Amino acid sequence: MGALLDKIEIPSDRFELRLSGSGGQGMILASVILSEAIGASDQRNVTQTQSYGPEARGGASKSDVVISPNEIYYPKAMQLDMLLAMTQESLDSYFPNLKEGGTLVVDTTLVTEFPTDNYYGLPFTQLAREDAGHIMVANVIALAAIAQLTGIVSREALTNAVLKRAPRGTEEKNKKAIDIGFTEAAKLKKG
Amino acid sequence: MADRKRVLVMGNHAVVEGAIYAGLNFYAGYPITPSTEVAEGCARELPKIGGRFIQMEDEIGSIAAVVGSSVAGAKSMTATSGPGYSLMLENIGYAYMTEVPLVVCNVQRGGPSTGLPTKVSQADTMQAKWGPHGDYTAIAVAPSTIEDTVTETIRAFNLAERFRTPVTILLDEVIAHSRAIINLPEPGEIDIYNRVKPTCSPEEFIPFEMTENLVSAMPAYGEGYRYVVTGLTHDPMGFTTNKPSEIFPKLDKLRNKIMNYREETVKIRTEQMEDAEIAFVAYGSVSRAALQAVDLARKAGVKVGMVQLYTIWPFPEKQVKELCANCRKVIVGELNMGQIVHEVRRVLPGDIEIHTLQRYDGEILTPLQLLEKLEEVL
Numbered sequence: 001m002g003a004l005l006d007k008i009e010i011p012s013d014r015f016e017l018r019l020s021g022s023g024g025q026g027m028i029l030a031s032v033i034l035s036e037a038i039g040a041s042d043q044r045n046v047t048q049t050q051s052y053g054p055e056a057r058g059g060a061s062k063s064d065v066v067i068s069p070n071e072i073y074y075p076k077a078m079q080l081d082m083l084l085a086m087t088q089e090s091l092d093s094y095f096p097n098l099k100e101g102g103t104l105v106v107d108t109t110l111v112t113e114f115p116t117d118n119y120y121g122l123p124f125t126q127l128a129r130e131d132a133g134h135i136m137v138a139n140v141i142a143l144a145a146i147a148q149l150t151g152i153v154s155r156e157a158l159t160n161a162v163l164k165r166a167p168r169g170t171e172e173k174n175k176k177a178i179d180i181g182f183t184e185a186a187k188l189k190k191g
Numbered sequence: 192m193a194d195r196k197r198v199l200v201m202g203n204h205a206v207v208e209g210a211i212y213a214g215l216n217f218y219a220g221y222p223i224t225p226s227t228e229v230a231e232g233c234a235r236e237l238p239k240i241g242g243r244f245i246q247m248e249d250e251i252g253s254i255a256a257v258v259g260s261s262v263a264g265a266k267s268m269t270a271t272s273g274p275g276y277s278l279m280l281e282n283i284g285y286a287y288m289t290e291v292p293l294v295v296c297n298v299q300r301g302g303p304s305t306g307l308p309t310k311v312s313q314a315d316t317m318q319a320k321w322g323p324h325g326d327y328t329a330i331a332v333a334p335s336t337i338e339d340t341v342t343e344t345i346r347a348f349n350l351a352e353r354f355r356t357p358v359t360i361l362l363d364e365v366i367a368h369s370r371a372i373i374n375l376p377e378p379g380e381i382d383i384y385n386r387v388k389p390t391c392s393p394e395e396f397i398p399f400e401m402t403e404n405l406v407s408a409m410p411a412y413g414e415g416y417r418y419v420v421t422g423l424t425h426d427p428m429g430f431t432t433n434k435p436s437e438i439f440p441k442l443d444k445l446r447n448k449i450m451n452y453r454e455e456t457v458k459i460r461t462e463q464m465e466d467a468e469i470a471f472v473a474y475g476s477v478s479r480a481a482l483q484a485v486d487l488a489r490k491a492g493v494k495v496g497m498v499q500l501y502t503i504w505p506f507p508e509k510q511v512k513e514l515c516a517n518c519r520k521v522i523v524g525e526l527n528m529g530q531i532v533h534e535v536r537r538v539l540p541g542d543i544e545i546h547t548l549q550r551y552d553g554e555i556l557t558p559l560q561l562l563e564k565l566e567e568v569l
Binding site for chain 1: 197198199336337365369371372476479480482483486488490491492555557558559562566
């Protein structure tokens with residue numbers, strides 16, 4: 001027993017992200033925007049899956065995005081390369097799925113206890129409310145930060161994808177959110 | 192839908208894309224999670240192409256409208272999930288008996304009853320075969336990716352039109368609610384089959400004629416061909432019969448029009464089966480996990496393959512038998528307490544060990560679980 005499983009290696013051509021939080025925080029929409037950004041800008045394959053409860057708001061919500069230059073067999077994440085946790089509950093639930101050396105990004109507005117010191121923390125919700133002008137763009141700030149930290153998608157491709165989905169009248173807020181995300185994440189990387 | 196290259200499509204919207212490509216012009220339904228995006232997509236797209244979308248009062252009304260519109264010449268579909276599918280069964284049975292082509296997409300969620308609205312299941316596999324009462328032959332297909340949800344939906348319509356019968360698309364929640372970047376088929380890329388219309392005069396028309404392939408020509412109501420449509424067992428003219436000499440042929444027709452041509456219904460994907468000693472048999476979203484497990488296990492030196500069933504019903508027994516003939520062991524993974532495994536057991540010889548892996552907690556089987564099972568049976 002164990003001989004086969006010991007030999008199994010999760011293929012490194014897959015880059016697996018999980019965006020997680022509470023229902024209403026826009027995690028599923030963020031994963032859709034990220035997938036569309038990659039779809040429109042290069043030739044990689046993308047699958048996006050989601051899981052949520054029967055509630056319209058609240059309850060755990062998560063969405064996986066798998067990116068690969070090759071055919072994606074299993075569409076969900078097997079071993080996360082990156083985890084975004086917007087709430088304490090989602091961090092506690094999904095941190096064990098993050099692989100060793102994987103990137104952890106946390107909303108420090110809502111998360112107070114950390115299972116590791118090795119993480120990137122930004123107060124996405126607070127930045128959205130106070131700097132971008134609306135709490136609803138917290139997910140876009142987080143997306144921009146992820147793009148900055150991982151380089152999985154260009155700023156231009158992400159901006160186009162966000163604006164394609166943004167309701168009319170919210171374009172400026174969303175552009176500002178992208179700017180905040182990139183700028184704040186860049187500071188973290190240097191520090 | 193101008194862009195057809197590298198577009199991000201959700202599984203439920205892939206059903207809409209496939210259906211419209213196949214000629215869908217009438218949709219009646221009652222929204223239910225996890226199928227609601229099919230209705231939303233049809234409500235958005237059908238008016239643009241001159242089609243009709245109706246939200247009915249419930250699922251019984253929905254399937255009734257789908258049957259009626261098909262008799263009137265439309266290509267019709269509805270989409271639902273377990274609780275709604277159960278309500279539709281009576282009129283699906285009516286469509287079997289009256290030989291009305293239509294497509295029902297059942298996006299499976301956990302059951303029984305209202306069960307798990309947002310969670311995945313494959314527990315309606317047998318219901319797609321034996322849902323309505325009585326004897327008939329069912330056709331059901333099971334997509335596994337976003338791309339093949341488009342093509343399997345097209346195939347469902349083609350089979351419905353070809354055989355004049357209801358066809359079920361057994362989708363599951365994981366596929367329905369996932370998205371992928373895909374290329375949509377270009378116009379003309381995939382053949383579309385339309386029901387055969389009568390060429391005789393209305394006076395000579397025999398509505399349920401025993402043709403050579405047992406599929407009768409089907410005019411649209413309003414085209415001048417008058418005939419009776421009844422759920423009671425009927426003679427070739429469509430009139431109710433109690434004569435054994437007419438009952439036998441009618442029921443044989445329902446079965447043999449499909450079973451005599453069952454090869455036309457079969458679609459299977461195989462992966463690394465050439466030298467496989469162990470095979471996964473899977474369908475729907477589980478086949479994605481199986482494909483991954485095969486890839487990983489092969490890299491670790493295990494001779495394992497996969498047989499994926501796109502056609503669930505009629506069960507492709509000849510193909511499964513032939514493909515697994517050289518295997519020592521078969522592992523059947525399903526998101527239920529064991530349904531298709533009974534078919535696999537029925538058709539495979541007794542010297543092939545059959546193992547099962549069943550999950551019914553609302554989650555999908557993972558590649559790791561399949562690999563653990565593989566290790567256990569090695």
